[in-house]
Amino acid sequence: MTAIPHGRTRRTALASALCALVVTGTGLTGCSGGDPDAGTNGVGKLPAEKIQARSRAAADSAGTVRLSGNVVSNGRTYRLDMRLKSDGGTGSVTSQGVTFGLLRVGSQLYLKADTEFWNRADGKATSGGAADKLDGKYVKVPQGDPAYKRFSGFTDKNVLLDGLLTLHGTLATDGHHQQSGVRTIRITGDKGSGGTLDVSLEGTPYPLRLARAGGAGTLSFTDWGKDFALAQPEKSETVDYGKQLPAS
Structure with missing residues (x-):
């Protein structure tokens, strides 16, 4: 039997290793008919x-997921970064250059934003200094307020995925x-x-x-299936405006 030179052996081993790396790392084929589905879930x-x-x-x-990116809805672009589970969700939404936080625990939805957000709501300034009082607070969103329907879907895993x-x-x-x-x-x-x-x-x-x-x-x-804490905010951090927000 003719011996294979050591140099050729090393080159062959190196080529095989590179091929495996390409297939595993990128899923591309072309290395002697490599199967891109080898070692996958099928x-x-x-x-x-x-x-x-x-x-x-x-x-x-899955019990939980983190969702991030852009969604265009009704002509408006929303930048989302939300963590969701079956009984609520938390995260941030950016729209028209303004970022606000959302937190839903069960059926209770909270909106957390700064003074700029409240002053820019519907393009109107919030009167009576209310915007300053809401700055950085978790504001309870009444279920009858238009904002509840508009924003609660961003915190609902099933609604979003559907x-x-x-x-x-x-x-x-x-x-x-x-x-x-x-x-x-x-x-x-x-x-x-x-x-x-x-x-x-x-x-x-x-x-x-x-x-x-x-x-x-x-x-x-x-973060599919990775649990995270979800709890009501402290009362000292919460503002309750009753049946309707000062600016929806």
Whole structure:
């Protein structure tokens, strides 16, 4: 038997290692027919409809999630950074250059913002110095106030996922990709015009990134199943304005 020179052996081993790195790190093929689904959860081999169903089931069963990115709704862009669970959520929303915090525990919704927010609500200044009193406080949002319906959905895991995790049109797969170091399979609606969704190929097939149809925002989903504290604010930090906020 002819001996293989040590140099060739080392080159072969190096090429194999580089190929494995490429396939594992990026999901790309091309290294002697490397399988991009090797070592994954297997959803990458499924039809797009089943990938979407598996992803949605995983999202529904997860107790918590962190959602961040942009959402365009009714002509207004909202920058979200929310942590959500079944009984509430907390985080921040930025719209038209103003950032405010939201906290919902059970059915009680609180809005926390600075003086600028309250003075700019509906483009009107809040009278009587009320804006200063609300600065940095958790303001109880009455359920009958228009702000409750407008903002509570940002703190509701089920409502948000129902509205967001939907692709429109004919579904198809669009190759293997990567999100924050995690291998994904991408599915599209109508070749991307109906939105795109990246689903994890590692562990549970959670949705990791969504580009909404029509340029209506891009969102990332992280911290699936990681619990976080959610509690009512201290009374000293809370303002209750009764049935209606001073500026909705």
